[in-house]
Amino acid sequence: MVVDLSCCPVRVSVIIPTHNEAQAIERVLADIPSDLITEVIVVDSNSNDGTPEIAARMGARVVQEPRRGYGRACLAGMAEANSPDVVVFLDGDYSDRPSELPLLLAPIIEGHADITLGSRLHKHRSAGALPWHQAFGNRLAASLIRFLYGLKITDLGPFRAARADVLRTLALEETTYGWAVEIILKGALAGYRVVEVPVSYYPRIGKSKISGTLKGTIGAAWFILSLIVRYYFRRRRAGKPPLA
Numbered sequence: 463m464v465v466d467l468s469c470c471p472v473r474v475s476v477i478i479p480t481h482n483e484a485q486a487i488e489r490v491l492a493d494i495p496s497d498l499i500t501e502v503i504v505v506d507s508n509s510n511d512g513t514p515e516i517a518a519r520m521g522a523r524v525v526q527e528p529r530r531g532y533g534r535a536c537l538a539g540m541a542e543a544n545s546p547d548v549v550v551f552l553d554g555d556y557s558d559r560p561s562e563l564p565l566l567l568a569p570i571i572e573g574h575a576d577i578t579l580g581s582r583l584h585k586h587r588s589a590g591a592l593p594w595h596q597a598f599g600n601r602l603a604a605s606l607i608r609f610l611y612g613l614k615i616t617d618l619g620p621f622r623a624a625r626a627d628v629l630r631t632l633a634l635e636e637t638t639y640g641w642a643v644e645i646i647l648k649g650a651l652a653g654y655r656v657v658e659v660p661v662s663y664y665p666r667i668g669k670s671k672i673s674g675t676l677k678g679t680i681g682a683a684w685f686i687l688s689l690i691v692r693y694y695f696r697r698r699r700a701g702k703p704p705l706a
Contacts, residue, residue, distance in 0.1 A: 473545060475500060477536055491522055498563060501543070501544055552620070629645075
């Protein structure tokens with residue numbers, strides 16, 4: 463699918479958290495549509511394999527965030543972004559295809575969405591790209607969000623975009639992998655339009671820091687599921703009506 467966004471220029475910042483992604487980061491940066499983005503910020507956490515040097519050589523702005531945590535890296539990137547209208551978040555392992563970035567931007571730029579999520583479960587997915595336990599955990603979390611929040615999504619994929627003013631309003635604070643679901647939950651609770659779009663998905667280059675093991679996936683899933691329930695009951699305790 464070809465999406466033409468040339469008629470609607472906006473400032474787009476792409477934020478890529480990294481930790482030892484030297485095998486993949488050059489391919490990731492090379493595939494980002496340069497005509498659609500204003501800047502690329504690579505937020506690196508103590509890589510010792512040359513990731514920051516490769517990213518800088520490819521033209522990305524490298525920000526060092528020595529403290530570990532996916533959410534912490536994304537927040538650090540947002541703090542360094544240069545007055546964007548839209549912020550895109552992308553992993554540095556080349557499992558998502560940066561060339562599909564227009565699919566995420568289009569609903570926002572055309573005024574149909576405030577936050578877009580790339581679903582890995584509705585388009586091309588290479589065999590073994592998403593292990594069964596990771597796919598199951600994502601479907602379970604998405605089902606719980608649909609049940610409690612009324613938001614029809616299928617996946618919690620890392621490839622996503624959002625209006626910068628919306629991100630500021632949401633006051634995001636999770637510093638670990640809970641950050642990815644925090645955007646969805648707070649966005650839904652605040653009444654923002656969260657729209658899912660199909661994206662391709664491929665085996666990551668290099669070893670996963672979380673989902674590469676069953677133990678890591680179970681730990682992440684438990685944390686995310688508890689966060690979903692916690693935000694829901696926090697709303698109930700505040701005396702706010704359930705979402706439609």
